[in-house]
Structures are given as C-alpha cells and as structure tokens.
Amino acid sequence: MKKSVLLSLLTLSALTTNAQEITLKGKELFGDLAARQIGPAIMSGRVTDLAMHPKNNQIIFLGAAGGGIWKSSDGGASFVPVFDKHIQSIGTIAFDPNNPDNVIWAGTGETWTRNSVSVGDGIYKSTDGGLNWTNMGLPKSDRISSIIVDPRDSNNIWVGVLGALWGDSEERGIYNSKDGGKTWNKIHYIDNKTGCSDLVIDPTNPNIMYASFWEFRRTAWSFNSGGNSSALFKTTDGGKTWNKIHNGFPSGQLGRIAIAVAPSNPNILFSVIECEKENEKGLYKSEDAGKTWKHLNNDFALVVRPFYFSRITIDPKNPDIIYKGGLNGSISRDGGKTFRNLGAMHSDIHDIIVDPIDTNRIYVGTDGGMYRSWNNGSTLDIVKNLPISQYYHITLDTEEPYNIYGGLQDNGSWYGPSKSDGGIEARDWNSVGYGDGFRVLKHPTKKIIYSEMQGAENIWRYNVETKELKTIQPLQEKGMAKLRFNWNTPIVTGLHNPDRIYAGSQFVHVSDDMGASWKIISPDLTTNDKLKMNQENSGGLSKDNSGAENHCTLFTIAESPLSKDIIWAGADDGNIQITQDGGKSWKNVTANIAGLPKNTWCYHIEASNFAKGSAYAVFEGHTKNDMNTYVYKTTDFGATWTSIVTKDIDGFARCIQEDYVNENLLFLGTEKGLYITVDGGKNWSKFENNMPAVAVMHLDLHKKTNDLVLATHGRGVIILDDISILRQVTNEVIASDVHFFKTKPFVKVENSSFGSTASELEFVGPNPSTSAQIVYYLKKRNTFGKMDMEIQDMNGNKIVSLPVSNQKGINIVTWDFNEKGPKVAIGKTLDYSGFTTPLVPAGKYKAVLTKGKDKYTQEFEVINDPKSPISTASRAEQRTTTKMLFDKVQNLAFMVYEIDEMIQLNEKIVSKDKSYAKTANKINAELNKLKNTMVITTGDNYVGSAEKQLREKLGAIYASIAGQYDAPSPSQKANIESVLELFNKAEAEFKKLEKTHLSKILEKAKKTNPEYKLKTFDEFIAG
C-alpha cells in the first residue's frame, strides 16, 4: 500500500516536472476517430433482466450480462442501447411506479453468478426515460439483485444487494434510501458471505416485503452455493424488522432461494429452494402470505443450476399461471403442481416478463438474446437487433476483406467478414463450433479453421472447402499425467511454421501436422496445486462440475514473432514461464515480477515484435476479489519487469496489443473498455468514441489494414479502423496549432451497391469508410471565425469544397473522390444525371484548410483499386467520354436556359406592348416545340413520368459512363452516337431559331426596355 502511494506520487511529480509529456487525454485527443460496432446479433448474448413499463406496454428495458441497458419503445420489436457510458454488466432494472415515463433505476453487476460474469459498480438512476444515467452510490455492491421504489413515495427506495462474488464484503443485504438515492442505509444484513438475492414487495401493501438471502462464493477453481446463513425473510413494517419465514421449509443448509408474490393475490407466494436433500428441492407454495409453506415439485426444470436460474414470474391476472427460468424455461397452469417446457428458443432462461395488458404476450431473456411470444411462450421469436454477443477471443485472417474468428459464451464459434455489401448482416456469419466457443484460428495459409469448445472437450479442424471436420485435441496417452485444460483453452498457430499448432493443458503441446499428432514440450508449467483440482465436488448444495472451474491450467501461449524457439506460457494460477530453446528448457519467471500478488491469473502474454527478449504480460486478480490493474513489460526474457500501469486506467486489464510499427503505441483491453498509450505506457487514454464501457477480452491488430479488432464480452466485435494515425501522435504534433497526419494513398474502391437484405428491425454492422480521409489535429476547437477546406489539383485549381470538422483533437474530413456534378437542364422533373458526379483520376491532390488568414496544405495521393482488372487506357477512355458527355449535358442545360430566357423576354415585351403578342406567341411556340424535345416538360418523378427527351437520354448515358470505371462498351458507344445525333440536331435547330429570332426580339426589347440580362455560359454554370 505504502509503496503504491509512493509510486503514484513519484509519477505525479514526474508528470508535473516534465512539461513535454503528452498530457492530452482521450476526450481531447481522439476527436473523430470512432469505433465501429459490427455485432453480430445473429446469436446475440446473455440477457439478465427485463422490465416493462407498468402502464405502457410499448416500453421495455433490457439488462444484459455484459452489454448494458437497452430500451424498446415499440413493444419489444427493436431495442436501442442507452447505457454505453457506464459499466455494462446489469443485475436489475426497475421503474418508479409513481413516474414510470421518466424515472428508471438500474442495479449493475449480473446476479447469475457463472464463472465468466463481469462486475458492477453500483446503482444508477435516470430521470429522463433512460437517456441519461447518474451513479447513485453503492460503489462496492458488485451485484445488485433487486430495486423497489415505494409506490407511495418516489424518494423511498429499497435495494437488494447480492454483493461480491469472489470475496468477503460487507456491502451486502438490503439498503434503503429516503432521499431519492442521495444517501443509503443498510437496513438488513446477515454476514460478509451472504447477500440479498431477491427482494419483492406485496402489490397491495408496500409495508410488506419478502427478501431471500443467499450464502455463496466463487473461486477460480470452485463454486459454493449454500450454507447456514441462506434464508427467506419477511417484513411488515417497511423494512424495519425482518423475520424468517421457514415454516414448511426443508431442513438443513439452504442455497439460493427464489421468491415471488402473485400480483393478483398477495397471499399466494411461490419460492424455489435449493437445499441439501434432492427430494426436498424445488417449488414451494404459501397461500397465507408466508406463514406456512408446502412443497409442490422437484422437477429438473425447477431445481437445475439455482445460481444460474432463479426467477419465478407469476401471471399478473391469474395466480395459477407460473413461469420459471431454467435450462429451457417452463410454465405451469395449475398453480405449480405440474410444469411443461416453454417453446423452442436458445437455452438458459434467466428472466421472463408478462405484459400486464395482454397476458398472452411474454418476453424471455436467455443466454442467446431476448425472445418474444404472443402465446405464453408456445412459439417464440428472437429480437434481431441486440448485438450483445459475448466474445471470449478473436483472431483475424489475411483475406480481403479480412474475416474475424471467435468463440462466445454459450453461443459456439463463428467467423464473419469485416465488411460486406450492404453492411455486415446476420447472413454474413458462419457457425464453426458448438457449446461455449473460445479461440478460433484460421490456418495461416490453408482454407482450414481450428475451433474449440469448453475445456478442449473438442478442438475441431474444419476444412472450409472440402467440409472435412475432425477433432484434434491432445488426448490422454499411456504414461501421461491426467491432462488439465482450462475452460478457455489456449490454442495458437505457429508464426514460423503454418502447419504448427500449440495447445495448452498444464503442459505445452505442439503439433506440426495440424493436430494429427502432438508432443508435449514442457513440464507441468503450473503450480499444480492439488487443493485447486477438486472440481468434482464444486457447486455446493447443487453439484456443478461443468468444467468451467478447471484450474492450474495454461491460459496463454505466445510464440515470439522473431524466433520460433522463444515461447511464453502463462497460467491461470499465476505462473509465467519462458523457453528460449523451443521447449527443451523452461524458466519460471513469475517471482521476478515485483508487486504482483501471488497466484494472479496470467491472462495474456504478448511477445514483442521489436526485440526477442521483450514481451508484455497482463495479469488479473478479479477471481481473488482483486480489481487492480497489472500490466508489465520485460526486455530481458522475463528477468526483470516494469509496470506500465498508470492511474489513468480504471479496472482490471485482460489483454494488450503492441503496434507493429511504433513500439510505444499500445492498446489495453480492460473490464471497463479500451485504453491507448502513445508513449509506451507513461500515459493512458480511455477510448470512448462509440466504444461502450464493455469488457474487452482480446485484441488483435490487422497487419495490412491496421485495424484494431476487439473481442468484447457483451457488445460483440468492435473495430477501430486504421489506427496508423495514432503512430504519428507525438509531443510536437500536440503542440502545433494545426497538423496534418500522413495518410496512405487513398484507394478508389470499386464497390458494389447491392447487398442489403435486412429489415429495419435487424442489426446491420456498418462497413468501414471507403472515402478519402483527410486527417488533421487542431490544438483548439474552431468555435469563432471561418474555417473551410478545399480539394485542389496540384495546380491549385479547386475541385470541390468540403464541410470541415472543427473540434479539438483529431478531425477527419471525408471526400468521395468526386468532382463537381454537371449543371443539368431545368425540366419538369429531376434527372438522375444531375446527381452523378465524375470521379477524379488517380494522382496527386491537395487539401487546403483555411482557418482565418492561415492556410494549411496537405498533399495526398489517390490510387485506383489494386484488385481492379481495368487497364489505364480504359480508365482514360472512360474519363474522356465522361468529360465529353458532361459538357454536352451542360451545353444542353445552357441551351434550355437560353430558350427559357427568350420565351420570358417575349412575354415581358408583350406585357408592355400587346401588339407584339401575335409575333411573340408564334416565336414562343417554335421555341417551346424545340424545348419539348430537349427536356421533359410534363409528368412527375414516378409512374406519371413523361416520355424521355434528349436531357433524359443524354443524362442516362452520362450517368452510366461516369458511374463506371471501365471504358464505354461497344453498345454504350453506339448509344452515345445515337444520343449525340439527337443532340446535334437539337443544337442545329436551336442555332437556327436563335439566328432567326434573337436579334429581332432584342431589337424589340430595346424599345420596351424590360429587365433582361442573359448570363454567359460560365456565369450560368457558376450560378
């Protein structure tokens, strides 16, 4: 403790004395750099709690295990995220019954306490219907199970705090606030191991409440549910006194207890109880408000995994209809005597709510998203726009566009593209594994994917082309110690031998034939602590040996990019080991890390690209209730380590990514989001632009695109496109008023405009920008005074003006390579050609930023799409033809303008000299006749459209040619010829009419002197 205070003081003084430090933090630096959330939503993710507005069944709030809070305003048809700034693990959501339109409460920290749960940081309140949220305290509550707002008084709030999962804590029990959440009092507390798992209120008498208390504890290697402290309590005086109501309860120790009151009859209570004896477990009913209890049922559906499923929902109108969360979810229509499963949906049902207005409509939260049903759960339909998927890990390949591979909590393994025509939709994702998915690897050169399920039960090798599927996990062999695999087993492909694959049990296994045969190249690298290997007896009152608690296993393996013989291995029990001779000898370097508490989980090792002896190691101790950040760097093969943690980082970290180019640019994934340093860890900035405060489990940086790809445990895959700008952020840059960043040549990507198939209720991940991005830094926001940007050719001729971005920090202005569009003839309708701009040819250009009197110029290059087969000659021909047609379109526009002007002038003269009317009408009739062949003068823009005239024919072929990259085809050329013939004819006719009439009209005009001035061609185009 003393040491860390001293350390932070030292850092503080270092910061203040050295004025050259980069002190800009995220919100002042990152500006327009924004993350791209690409989902997927196809498998969605774990939903922990649902709440419906008591009077308006259009409004539903959804709490996700790791994906924040979402709001539906359309009866559950679709959802939007409303909690991105805050911690994303949600325990419970509650409406204030006195003001449900505006006041909503949220308790953070999931209460379905599986091994992979995230943490909470207190209770939040919104007073504007979920738009903004304020943390109202209980910062160490870790998990909040229940919130009740007194229906008589919005300021009176009771909160059930389950509390810390991984350690003792006194912040548990029932809390009450009498001042709307400003202050809290603990009104009922058992001990530092037992928390409030359910708190419910009598619907008719708010002085009556029921509270279940649960003794529970998780370690990295075991789980315990139950003890002597678990109990069910009742208060009849608004929480002042609490009495146990166990009359009829099972004997012995109790585990998790679920409790519900029938909304239509407050004397009827249901409770699901975990206890010692199998035949006493299950559903209990009281018909006298808790005085006595009767055991009804111990079906599997009622007793399964109480720590994960403990929700009873009673129909708002009928006390005999009861729903229970569980593996499949179940419903009783006879007051709990018998149950049947709900219809087909993703398994693991955590919450069920019933629409109080139409009780046939129910909503269900599962491990795989939210489902809605219109018939009490007989048939169900998944909500398709909830990208709350919980990735454990991701990897990338070298395809174009690259694919993202990864596994998810209870949702298998998938891969999908980083971009797709029309956006990244559900249909773009491919399933490549069952169960809980973790690491998915693409073979570096072959069309082969490796994936795995929990604890290496299976490691698959899947040939995407031939569809050959094999299991290749290392198997027990004669004379071999029993293999221990982590739930999330490390597998890694070789960087120096593409057919190589590593896997970690307590040993490092290596295969050089894609998993067909394996050899062990290490001794047991873990602490091999037998006390932590008793998973068979894990679970407490309900045995729970899923494999998720396997311990003393390797968790991370890293091969040095610089040498195949340097391999790092890190274990869940804290060990970190290195070999420098391909596994012949290993060195345990754990003890060399000063300040790292013993047995802190080694989550990720990143072997450096810059020096053989350099590596980063990220440790996290949250399974020991230690939420501190541990990130270290070594440059001497682990002999010494330096912490690169600063107080900028909030929460424990799991993973780090080193840039390939700039050694000082590092990315850190933490429980609460993404942090970036540009100075090797001296300063860290939280990245928050379109990046929720979600747990980041793994990071990867794509070598070609420089995209940073994040595996988040609750918001799917999030990409920070092209981070190369950050390589250039230095103290000099930050000190300058305006700085242009260097950019790679911009590619005129040849894209299809086809693709989209999704409805507006489905999630579609956005594609990366294909525009040219001009990136500059502003030391100060341009709030006063003029600032603009022009794109110019190298001779300084303006091509287009662009709207600027003017914030402090990094600004991005995009340009789609377009020149100015043509001025088209005015007709009755709009013409497509008027919306088609020619694109500039490949070459060098300038962006000129004008800020007040100062000009800043950046040159950049535009190149053609390297994957395009179109030749330079064809491109040149396309450009010439486009230019020629562009000019014709504008020439036609000018002719039509001149005709219109002549017609108007005639009319003006007539208005002053009626005797001229006959002549004028005759001339105008001739002019109109010609004009009618030049442009549409009747009809509308839809099916009332008139016959196409010259403008439309010319415009159509112009738009086609300008919109393509290739030279005009023979067919297009023939069309151009025919359109030009029409053009020439019209032009000749126009010239003839002009010659015959214009001088006469002007002569006439001199006498009457109407207001008239014909623009020149250039004036016409400019105006």
Added chain:
Amino acid sequence: MKTLKTLIASAAILFTSLTSTAQTADEIITKYFENIGGKEKLSKVNSFKMSMVTNYNGMEIPVEVFNDKTGKMYVKINFQGKEITQIAFDGKTGWSTNFMTMKAEKLDSETTENMLSQIKDFPDPFLNYKEKGFKVEFLGKETKEGTECFKIKLTKDPITVAGKKEENVTFYYFDTENYVPIMTEAEIKEGPSKGQISTSTMGDYQEVDGLFFPFTMNQGGQAMTVKKILINPTVDAKEFEMKTE
C-alpha cells in the same frame, strides 16, 4: 505521505465544487447573449434567412431556411436549378413537397401542432426563456468536441409524439471559454432509433450585423455550411402558403 495525498485530493474536490457552484445557468446564458452581440440586438430580430449548402452524394446542394417570429418558416432546397420547398409553415398550415409528384401536401396534424409550439423558439430559445415558460438547469461540466463545456438542460413546451405528450428536452453544451453552444443533444422521438440521443454540433461563429451565428453545423451526421445570413429580410408571403394546383 498519506495525509498529503488526501489533502491534495480534498483540495481538488473543494476547488472543483467551488467553481462549479459559482456558475449558474442564468450566468452562462447572460454571458452567452453578451458574447453573441447582446440581448437587445437579438430582440430586434424579427426574421432571418440563411443560405446554406449541404453535401449530398459529393455535391453541394443549396438550402435556404427562413424563420420569423410569427412562426412562418420554410426550408427550400435547390435540385438541378429547381427550387423545392421541402417543408414550410405559414403560421397555421404546415406542408411539404412530395418528391414523386412535386406537389404540395399537408403535413400530418401532429407535426403541424408541434411546429406551432416551436414558434416561441424564435429567435433563440434562451431569449426570455422564463417568460416563454421554458426551464433551464445547469448540470455541470463535460468535455465535448475536445473542449470543456457547461451542460445546460433546456426544457421547452411538451411536444406530441404518436398521440402522446412528451417532454421536450435539449441539452446544450456551452464552451467554457466562449460561452456559446458548440453541441446540442436531444432524444430521437420516433423511428427505430427512438430513445437514443441525436447530436448536433455548431462552430465557426461569425458576425452578421453585430450578431454572431454559427456558420458550420452538423445535425446527426449531416453537415451544413452557412454561406449568408440576412436579418429582417423581406420575403413574399406566398413563399409560405401551400400551393394548390
């Protein structure tokens, strides 16, 4: 050592709480009016017309916006030399142009009703906001656009959304150096994004007849650049009237 650290921390808290309580919404608004040319000048504005350009498909599309204190307004866009009234309100009837037929059509009555309630916004919702029945609240400081800002919540008359009255709140971010708004946030009230926040930014404030107006704006991703602002222009009443053919 520890005492020192606590001292520094509490001093910091004290300092920030002092400075933040020293600011009230009214002080910020008063300074804002001073900095953009004064309440008096602003009160003399009866109408204004803004000529802007917006980018569509890489092209600059001219847009003209007119507003006056009686609620008359129009937004005209110029496509291919054709001036199209995208939306207009004559103080009673709101209408728009159907892009298929190019004919004027009435806006739905709810939108018209909401336009009526927006008359009070002119020329600036903060001007005499109390008399208008609006409420303001200072919510503290936040960094937006890389810049330290005061966050002010402005609650105007409720608007009607799908038949129901809803609170009409906009959050304004006044930059702490210049005391002018550089960003606003408001809830999206309809469509698939309902319930989320839409953001607008404003910058490049420039002087027009002694008053300062933002010349660049970005509304929910759509950038607008102001070319010219006319204060108290003469505009033909026909511009607002719904055209019947």
